[in-house]
Amino acid sequence: MxxxxxxxxxxxxxxDSRESIKSLIDAGANVFRxxxxxxxxxxxxxxxxxxxxxxxxxDTYIAILGxxxxxxxxxxxxxxxxxxxxxxxxxxxxxxxxxxxxxxxTVGTSYKSLSQEVKAGDQLxxxxxxxxxxxxxxxxxxxxxxxxxGGELSNNKGINLRGGGLSAPALTDKDKEDIKTxxxxxxxxxxxxFPRSAEDIHQARxxxxxxxxxCALVAKIERAETVNDxxxxxxxxxxxxxxxxxxxxxxxxxxxxxxxxxxxxxxDRTRELNRVVITATQMMESMIHNPIPTRAEIFDVANxxxxxxxxVMLSAETATGDNPARTVEAMANVCLGAEGxxxxxxxxxxxxxxxxxxxxxxAMATMYTANHLKxxxxxxxxxxxxxxxxxxxxxxxxxPVYALxxxxxxxxxxxxxxxxxxxxxxxxxxxxxxxxRLAVEELRARGYVKDGDLVIITKGDSMGALGGTxxxxxxxxxxxx
Ligand code: G6P
Numbered sequence: 001m002x003x004x005x006x007x008x009x010x011x012x013x014x015x016d017s018r019e020s021i022k023s024l025i026d027a028g029a030n031v032f033r034x035x036x037x038x039x040x041x042x043x044x045x046x047x048x049x050x051x052x053x054x055x056x057x058x059d060t061y062i063a064i065l066g067x068x069x070x071x072x073x074x075x076x077x078x079x080x081x082x083x084x085x086x087x088x089x090x091x092x093x094x095x096x097x098x099x100x101x102x103x104x105x106t107v108g109t110s111y112k113s114l115s116q117e118v119k120a121g122d123q124l125x126x127x128x129x130x131x132x133x134x135x136x137x138x139x140x141x142x143x144x145x146x147x148x149x150g151g152e153l154s155n156n157k158g159i160n161l162r163g164g165g166l167s168a169p170a171l172t173d174k175d176k177e178d179i180k181t182x183x184x185x186x187x188x189x190x191x192x193x194f195p196r197s198a199e200d201i202h203q204a205r206x207x208x209x210x211x212x213x214x215c216a217l218v219a220k221i222e223r224a225e226t227v228n229d230x231x232x233x234x235x236x237x238x239x240x241x242x243x244x245x246x247x248x249x250x251x252x253x254x255x256x257x258x259x260x261x262x263x264x265x266x267x268d269r270t271r272e273l274n275r276v277v278i279t280a281t282q283m284m285e286s287m288i289h290n291p292i293p294t295r296a297e298i299f300d301v302a303n304x305x306x307x308x309x310x311x312v313m314l315s316a317e318t319a320t321g322d323n324p325a326r327t328v329e330a331m332a333n334v335c336l337g338a339e340g341x342x343x344x345x346x347x348x349x350x351x352x353x354x355x356x357x358x359x360x361x362x363a364m365a366t367m368y369t370a371n372h373l374k375x376x377x378x379x380x381x382x383x384x385x386x387x388x389x390x391x392x393x394x395x396x397x398x399x400p401v402y403a404l405x406x407x408x409x410x411x412x413x414x415x416x417x418x419x420x421x422x423x424x425x426x427x428x429x430x431x432x433x434x435x436x437r438l439a440v441e442e443l444r445a446r447g448y449v450k451d452g453d454l455v456i457i458t459k460g461d462s463m464g465a466l467g468g469t470x471x472x473x474x475x476x477x478x479x480x481x
Contacts, residue, residue: 005309005311005312005333006031006310006312006415007328007335008032008033010032010033010067010317011318012316013320014318014321015318016172018045024324026110027333028331030415031416032064032314033066034067035315036066036174037069037174041181041184044066045181045255048064048187051064063189063269063412063451065218066181066182066185066191068171068191069172069178070175071194074111074158074159075093075157078102083154084152084472085104087147091106092142092143093142095111095114095147095316111166115139115140115143118161119138121134126153127153127154128158129251130161131151132148134145145368146269148310158249160253165256171202171207176207179207179211182215186416188337189215189216189413192220192223194249196226197235197236198238201217202285216241216276216413217246218241219239220246221245222253228254247279248280249281250262258408264307267309271308271323274360276289276310278311278423279312283296284314288320288323291326293327305334310393312331314328318462345396347371349394349396354428358470359460360391366392366453369456370474371395371399376399376455379402380402380426380457382427382463384410385467388403391417392458400420401419402448403422404424404427408424423442444477449477451477452476453477454477455475455476457473
């Protein structure tokens with residue numbers, strides 16, 4: 001039994017070698033994330049080539065996701081690299097202070113409008129909320145605070161405003177350069193950090209196009225103001241091909257207790273709007289150093305799967321951790337456990353909705369049949385762009401969807417869709433009356449189905465054309481003409 005939930009694994013120093021990339025794929029990774037916050041363009045280009053090479057060797061389809069750094073707001077540096085903050089002491093963030101002159105009382109920041117954008121009473125969360133400061137007063141260049149939660153604070157740590165609202169534009173100059181690298185690599189997914197609105201996604205798409213690229217866009221949902229207003233969130237989802245529940249910054253801004261409900265809402269809504277969703281951050285955090293996950297982590301991953309996420313993501317666990325392949329393996333194991341639950345296989349999704357498109361209606365009819373007709377073991381979707389496979393995968397099910405496509409781009413893209421496996425298949429190279437039989441044969445040859453099993457095929461009248469899926473056919477393996 002293969003897992004349905006996809007695993008996004010971040011590559012980094014711990015997983016740069018060919019052997020480790022291969023071991024992550026063997027353990028169950030489907031998508032590799034290149035983090036543009038670290039490394040040079042040439043590193044990313046080399047990594048992408050390595051991934052593609054290995055995927056080819058292993059005869060599998062792996063998507064590459066490039067993750068832009070975005071406008072993460074940070075403190076500057078300390079003369080002695082770090083300080084210790086005591087509860088109740090005064091601490092000032094000063095935009096005029098030299099970037100390496102921080103001390104126990106004050107530190108600089110490159111975010112020059114900070115003192116204009118916060119006010120007395122606001123709470124600043126530093127280093128993912130480990131340090132908390134209450135704003136007492138502001139002036140033209142300084143934010144004067146009182147330490148609420150103290151501890152060690154070191155160079156360049158992030159700053160978040162509790163409740164959100166810092167207005168830095170989503171795409172920085174560095175991001176714009178990285179988009180060019182992304183276009184050069186021909187990545188499959190580009191993740192935009194801290195989008196404030198759908199506009200930011202449109203802009204990223206345009207910049208990518210200007211750089212000669214084209215790929216699926218991922219909106220990282222990590223600003224409080226984008227989840228507090230459901231209209232903004234819907235627009236961002238619709239402007240994107242996928243979204244990421246980026247729990248790190250989002251959790252700091254809205255508070256982890258709120259994050260639980262917000263995660264469920266984002267996953268639900270994204271699927272409802274026919275988009276793909278990734279759940280990220282600290283999913284197997286303890287495995288950075290430990291050989292096994294905690295029970296709480298297992299439940300966190302399982303919970304996201306029961307919520308309906310397409311993919312779960314690993315960050316430092318695979319980029320810099322001690323046990324990258326073991327972590328993917330442990331995560332894959334949790335996927336299988338959670339996917340066995342009834343909740344993961346039954347769907348009320350769209351039960352009250354009118355469909356607008358013929359191909360969408362065919363996909364829904366296919367899933368209803370697959371989930372209700374005894375003996376269905378597989379769904380074959382002949383697809384050009386992957387869109388039929390996307391619709392199919394929005395419905396919860398235990399039946400695997402095989403996306404048969406002649407487009408390499410499509411085969412890689414569907415690597416992120418829950419329950420979908422890519423198979424290279426070109427119907428345009430075949431006589432029309434052979435297509436069904438040979439498509440089923442592809443599955444039988446791989447041992448996915450056997451004589452007597454039922455398979456549902458979706459396709460359209462014209463082969464090799466985008467859109468136009470207008471038929472589903474139920475066939476019995478061994479009796480297909
Ligand atoms: C392939 C099949 C067609 C089908 C089309 C759907 O080209 O040969 O029969 O209609 O895919 O592609 P889509 O991108 O809309 O899923």
